[in-house]
Amino acid sequence: MAEMTVDTDYKLMEINMGPQHPATHGVLRLKLLLDGETVVKCTPIIGYLHTGIEKTMENKTYKQALTCTDRIDYLGPLLNNLAYTLSIEKLIELEVPEKAVWARVILAELTRLNSHLVWVGTHALDIGAMSMFFYAFREREVLLKLFEDCSGQRMMCSYITPGGLYYELPDNFEDAVRNILRTFPSMIDEYEDLLTNNQIWINRTKGVGIISAEDAINHGLTGPTLRGSGVNYDVRKANPYCDYEKFQFEVPLGSTGDCYDRYLCRIEEMRQSLKIIQQAIDGLPEGQVRSDNYKYVLPPRVKVMKGMEYMIHEFKLVAHGMIPPRGEAYVPIESGKGELGFYIVSDGTKKPYRVKVRPPCFVNLSAIHKMVEGKLIADVIAVIGSIDIVLGEIDR
């Protein structure tokens, strides 16, 4: 019998995962140093989708720049609109009618649902549960239809603008929202039936991609990725904006900080979003959806046709744009991915001097090496899915 020899003279292998890889959610490239199946080192290489959105925004008026915000995190356009709008409103101290504020809450939570639906679909698809993708996108269609009814666009809404909402809410808004509230809880149960106790799902996610609370804070993680590690930080509770202090809801927390905890957090967050929407639609105040401070907000068409003063305001706003005072403002909000905010530097002209996005996905991704090093290569896919990245926002 021939003697068996073990070859100990092997080398570490370096491979590229992405940028053209279906499970990297876009054009993320990970340079992996592998010892067999084990990841020794993981280096993300980003920038393949860099379009210079911040530079573009500096060269547009405040109103035009709003359209750029939709394209940053294209799964949560209304949340981006909201963050940008709140910063401008803080800069010019613009009051917003109560109906608009509550409608913003409904729209923001619907957008969070939208973002989480895409996350649960693609995350499960990556791991091999293909049917989840179809279920999630079936429900997402309902949300996109509502956004289309509101703004005329399925994804690039630009519906939330400084001063309130761009148009009046559509006539079927309340019915459509109540319909979502009626159908969605059973849909979320359906997802949980498919995944939560599914042994394959548990094997792939439980104990995978663990990050401790300390590391998570030190790496600046926010959103469900941070709360999965048991840190209670939700901007809606910590620094309420848009009257969030008036709504009753829980902040779901994980304990171990693995992919499974992050999954549970997001699923529970969807239920809490529905709870907030329920309260907001029940208490939706009457009134107008746009402020009547016509120095900054377009006057209604009817008034423009009848009054000279309104005509002048409209002309100034359309031809010239709004001019906030000099100063700097930053308002963080809780987006589907984490703390999102726009740091706006105004120099007192019609264009922002500098707009800096506080990108939750960018910061969350920077901690990926903590979660995957020393683990199997198949776990990398689960981790990428569980931190919920959107490359449009990472690269901007």
Place this chain on the structure above:
Amino acid sequence: MSIPEIIEKLQNKYGDDILEVTEFRGDHWVRVNPDIHYELMEMLFREFDFNLLSDIVGVDYPRREERTEIIYNLYSLKTHQRIFVKIRAGGKIAPRSVSDIWATADWLEREVFDMLGVQFTNHPDLRRILMRDEFPGHPLRKDFKLTSDEVDFGVPIRTKSPYGDIEEDRLE
């Protein structure tokens, strides 16, 4: 401890190295001497529990000698307060990296370096992050043109501010 109290403590400790304290719409900015900013940030981290470095913003002012203003956006998960620490860097001044206090700073400082060309000392891996390595220039500097050919429409597009004189910062 409220933010004004913290700022007062910092002023007592660092004196003239605190160059400017601003309050605007309820937020607080402290502009400090770049020589001491690392020490000050470490103090904010250890003594005042600013454990989350939310963001680092770089703003370009091409007419200044230290052309980049860097704004550290610090947040405390314990007291839920926010403070902005500003330094002026660029030119000859290379501030010290804070990535050994907050690991977040690693990528955020790389972005500031990539976009505005500020060098950080003590940074573990200061490379470009969004642009390709051989890219010429730094895109978010004001003298980096958005398009290669400027179109002349024959009318001045420069606007005067109704809020008084603007610093001649914006290059057009």
